[in-house]
Amino acid sequence: MSKIAILNQELIELDKKHFLHPTSAIQQQQTQGPAFIFTKGEGVYLEDVNGNRVIDGMSSLWNVNIGHGRKELGQAAMEQMNKLAFSSCFATFSNEPVIRLAAKIAEITPGNLSATFFTSGGSEANDTAYKLARHYWILKGQPKKKKIISRSRSYHGVAMGATSATGLKPFRDFTNSLAPDFYHVDNLSAQALREVIEAEGPETIAAFVAEPVQGAGGVHIGSKDYFKEVREICNHYNILLITDEVITGFGRTGRAFGIEHYGVTPDMMCFAKGVTSGYAQLGGVVFSEPIYEGFKELSVGTLLHGYTYSGHPMACAVALKNIEIIENENLIDNAQKMGEEMLNGFKWVQTERNLVGEVRGLGLMGAVEIESNQFSQGPLAPLIVNEAARRGLICRSVVFDGMDTLVFAPPLIINKQEIDSMIEILNDSINTIEQKL
Incomplete structure (x- = not known):
């Protein structure tokens, strides 16, 4: 076993034993361990202990406005x-x-x-x-x-x-x-x-x-x-x-x-x-x-x-x-411009994927509603979130009050190429879940 794998396993076991996570599924964390153990952030990206690099499509908790690693x-x-x-x-x-x-x-x-x-x-x-x-x-x-x-x-x-x-x-x-x-x-x-x-x-x-x-x-x-x-x-x-x-x-x-x-x-x-x-x-x-x-x-x-x-x-x-x-760095102006790009991307996904209902956004806050009410297995947004994370994008699901929604809030420094990568991963992730239904 490599040194990285040994370190990762050690951290997983310590996490499970000693860390009560905020706003997390306790049983999932206890059986599976942490979904990611991040070690580095740069720009709109986060990197975990295994070297996996993902787009932080939520600015972590809606808050890393100027991006990571500044x-x-x-x-x-x-x-x-x-x-x-x-x-x-x-x-x-x-x-x-x-x-x-x-x-x-x-x-x-x-x-x-x-x-x-x-x-x-x-x-x-x-x-x-x-x-x-x-x-x-x-x-x-x-x-x-x-x-x-x-x-x-x-x-x-x-x-x-x-x-x-x-x-x-x-x-x-x-x-x-x-x-x-x-x-x-x-x-x-x-x-x-x-x-x-x-x-x-x-x-x-x-x-x-x-x-x-x-x-x-x-x-x-x-x-x-x-x-x-x-x-x-x-x-x-x-x-x-x-x-x-x-x-x-x-x-x-x-x-x-x-x-x-x-x-x-x-x-x-x-x-x-x-x-x-x-x-x-x-x-x-x-x-x-x-x-x-x-x-x-x-x-x-x-x-x-x-x-x-x-x-x-x-x-x-x-x-x-x-x-x-x-x-x-005129990041407020960039948020407005890239927010329009993000919303346009959501609208494109809406035309491509049967599961997508309403899409909306203001600046770099956006939502994609998933039309899952016809499926008996429950909300689908969490499954899409997991698939997106596997493909390199962090987003978030909202399943309260009958909602089955994906939400996004990338850092204000994001550029057009990174927006396009987000949208591509989102579309592919929804397509994967559609194919399994």
Whole structure:
């Protein structure tokens, strides 16, 4: 047995014995071991311990926006860690990277969004938004405004508040004690939001939260007027609008932030993932100027909310370099152009393969629906994902709420040739599954 094979077997056994994987099938991992053990990333490619090279058609978890192996981010991290690896931001302490990043985010976010509270990731960002929205209404003398409304097929994370807001029922069913005062409405109907507000009483509603494009729920895109209608409803009933840009932020949709497609500014905006392209753990909530002014004018004493790593100097330094690369390399424009190429490719596959139903996309977020309801063996998208991985492409299946869908979100650096390779593998993978039916 070769040294590589021995190493691989050792890692597989250690993985099975000691590593509880997030969002993974436990029994599958225990019997088969990890699907891949990656050792290297370069551009849009990942390479495993056996030397297999695959296109990362999901940017790992929708987050490696500038691609793998960017030494500039490692250099930024090293330089910052050599100067100041960590210092607390509690008790008004600060550091230069977090100050400059907060200013940069205020510059690139839409409208009057102006001040950022930093977290370690997207779930923390969402929980922070809900908690501070409720605190805002307490400061305003309206403590009954505490209910949070979100959408069906939404995903907002796995912290307790984020789980409760998530509109994918299996995530909520995973626990037997959800946080109270969370409600869900139809994901594409502004009228459904109005009806729930009126039924519950606007005086009890703190905020409505929505992803500009629903990601983990299947890449669902609202009508061009949906968010304008939502903004008007929130204004009318004095309810805060929170947009969850954890996936859609920092260029993913062909705009800096997904909500910019709709000409709307939220009161709060959650972000994570693409802010560092996954090279460091960082997230946050950006507040509009009126909300931030409300906190400053009405707060007495200490803001009793914060995480150990809020404003982590190394993570903020990495984020600044990441945003610089996105801007200097025109990756937002590339996401828009390559997103059109990807969607055109999906439409071609749609004409070639009988299993393909609706296809959709915005920027470098895309979905291909699989018409498997006529087959008794269950969803087919997971089988296609496995076949695509064998052929050199990572994508993801969504099988919640009757959906049987493939989703894609490649790095923003992807080029036409790499898009074509993705589409070819996708088409061949679906064809292979079709032939087995």
